[in-house]
Amino acid sequence: MNYYILTNNSQAKEEFEQTHNVRFVDGKLIDVLITARDLINNGAVLLSHPLYGSVKPNETPYRSILLREGKPQADGLPAPADPESVRLIGNAISAFEKFIDKKEVTDPRLLDDFQVVDLSLLRSAVESADL
Amino acid sequence: MVKELERAGLPVVHVCTVTPISMTVGANRIVPAIAIPHPLGNPALDKEEEKKLRRKLVEKALRALQTEVDGQKVFED
Amino acid sequence: MAKIKVVHYINQFFAGIGGEEKADTPAELHKGEVIGPGMAFNTGFGDEAEIIATIVCGDSYFNENIDAAKAEILGWVKDLAPDLFIAGPAFNAGRYGVACGTIAAAVHEELGIKSMTGMYVENPGADMYKDKTYILETKDSAAGMRAAVKKMTAFALKYAKGEKIGASCEDGYMNQGVRVNFFEKERGSKRAVDMLIAKLNDKPFTTEYPMPDFDRVEPNPAVKDMAHATIALVTSGGIVPKGNPDHIESSSASKFGEYSIAGVMDLDDATFETAHGGYDPVYANEDADRVLPVDVLRDLEKEGVIGKLHEKYYATVGNGTAVASAKKYGAEIGKRLVADGVDAVILTST
């Protein structure tokens, strides 16, 4: 399927950039969500859920999301926004906002753990997408 | 919000890009808009064209306000 | 320990002055007096608390002179500096309920004094003020006075002493829209099985977490005479005068904006912008008519298609989903629009 991976996780970028379309976001988790939102507002469709069940937003600094392009309309307008994607990304951003602001994680081992888990969750989505 | 305006006794037309959300929030008269960052415009067009497009949408919204509805209705073209 | 000092608010009826014919009685302060239901409260308080003053006010007087009455009463309460302010109970008396809610909420918000009242769940004052003060649920008539006083007395003592207030269902107050944890008697799975059995048998059950509002409102009749109608613009797209004078937040906004567009023919990037953080703002900042179509409506006004574009518009920041605050803003905006004689609304969302 023609999709791309939106991520701020460098391990995810390394693993998939040769074989998949990767758009790297040089920023925080919220930047990934906002980038995804703007893409969705312009017609992109979410393929994976923007929240990960157990790793709470504001805890992990990483996020990887699968999206695909929408079909542009004839008159030059972007693809119509996909309602389900709009709803999910909106809910994800409000869920993110309600969690307490923690100090930034700097411990390299911890960052590695977060990257590994993010990558694993991304892999499980990619496996489904590549079927 | 749309429901509260309606509850106050005012007929409301909701011009909204994502109509399923409009349905969920309980709007009765719904007019689909262009795109989320510019519901009543299209920056790809020149100013004049864009205003014509906007006028068409607003006229449709006024028509919706002049139409009796029974429950929720999306005013497509 | 010193006794807890309580100020009690009641209406003309419960003060024994009279019924509807005396409802215009102005506010009176009775220092050191315990009147009407206050007697029962005082008995219930025992040695722990006492009513140090009773404020009596006619229901019509309060509701018709709301600002003056509120200011006067707040002044008295401030001087008395009680530990707790109790209004009512109002049962199902509508104007009394609204008065109790208004004054109890004001005492808490403006003076920082603990306040509470009691009323029937369908009293209009309940919905208006249940998130601003503690409203204890009572029966719908004064026949429920004994039970109401008992419940309110227990709550009053607990609250005034600074003990932890439990969840609404535990302590008998109306849910304030804030989720509070507590320990149930049965475990969750048992409650789920019981709820399912009730649901299967069409018996009543109460969900432990009501979903956000999904109710429906019947559509109002169509506009008959558009050429003479006043149309108002409302937007959840966050369009505000340049500089965002009211500092509307970019998400989960705590207020809405009311702005004049008298004489404005066209919104442009020098005068208007969006405060909304929920979408890419470039296009709306370039030309806010893309969200709030003032230019087109001015044309239609000139051409006589519509009677008039209302001179004020309202802006909030919405993310498309139902939020409790949006409901409140909608109600307030609706009230103002109706008062201004508006006939219909165009609501635009991004």
Next chain:
Amino acid sequence: MRLELGKINITDIQFAKESKIDKGVLYINPDDLKPVVLEDEKIKDVVFDIAKPGESVRITPVKDVIEPRVKVEGKGGVFPGWTSKVDTVGSGKTMALKGMAIVTAGKIVGFQEGIIDMCGVGAQYTPFSKTLNLCMVCEPVEGLKQHDYEAAVRKAGFRVAAKVGELAKGLEADETCVYETQGIKEGIEKYPDLPRVGYVSMLQTQGLLHDTYVYGVDAKKIIPTIMSPTEAMDGAIVSGNCVSACDKNPTYIHQNNPVIEDLFAQHGKTLNFVCQIITNENVYLADKERSSNMTAKLCRMLDLDGVIVTQEGFGNPDTDLIMNCKKIEAEGVKTVIVTDEYAGRDGKSQSLADADAAADAVVTGGNANEVVVLPKLDKVIGTLDYVNKIAGASEDTLRPDGTLEVELQVITGATNEMGFGVLSAR
């Protein structure tokens, strides 16, 4: 299927020379268990410890909690796919050691959650403050990757639980419960007037540290299916979920699934308990659609009148929960859903990340963001090194006086979404 569950009430655990159960006391020689753990070369060492209710002990970070059981009659063995072959379990007779649990602890990733306090405020919130806990803290060999370490500790837990369970062989049960469901036709004939009820259990399956296994299979890869509710009692469903302490479903809770128990209590009286339906919670949206469609279809094909749906986790699974509820209701099957809430520390935020009008009957396990202060306890099993790194904690969590200021989400089982606890919210 019919399963007899023999319960042996354990009243104390002691380390001793000989491992045995005598008059309700479990005697354990750690040297009997060590080889069972170390047979996996990925584990370098293991330390056993005992935590008893009321003691000033904190166990953290907790990975899984498991009840020792052993199969004494009927097909298969406990934890099929792990410590036994994949014979279908759930019939015959199983012995369980009640009042105790095996707790696997130790850091797998730095942000792993899970606190069990045996006394104080925290003990009120975790169900495992009431069990005698035989704790095992595993140390991995150098350089072991996170997912290998998770798998090693997970499996070691099952091996130890099975080994300890073996001690119940030949003992007489203190109490025996019989659980029996009927085949479809038999059930309809036996209970023609009772509503047919199913239990939809959603299994956490998002990826590393978020997995659940059924008969040894990663449930991410399953299509929703039906199970006899007695299969879970034999360990057919096990947890590989290390994160989200408050609302994860440890293996112990699958074994002692409270919804299954409480539906059995009504079976033949007010309802006919037909089966358990298991489904998953994947990250890929099309998977969510497929699984919820299948689940709704199964409910319809089984002619169910009502179901209870339980979930595991927060956020992403809320979408599955609402999809399941909406689609099952649309098939004309009445639902009650069990969840917990993330309403913010002040309780004012939207509790769930998704919502629908069809979800009109909700049971909640409480607001996981509520803040509690846990006292300093005398002994820690595991380590406090990571306590500032977990969800619901901050840099200031570990306070100078040794107390911990945390959200309920760090406490194992605090807001369990299978309704294991009594905590709720309004």
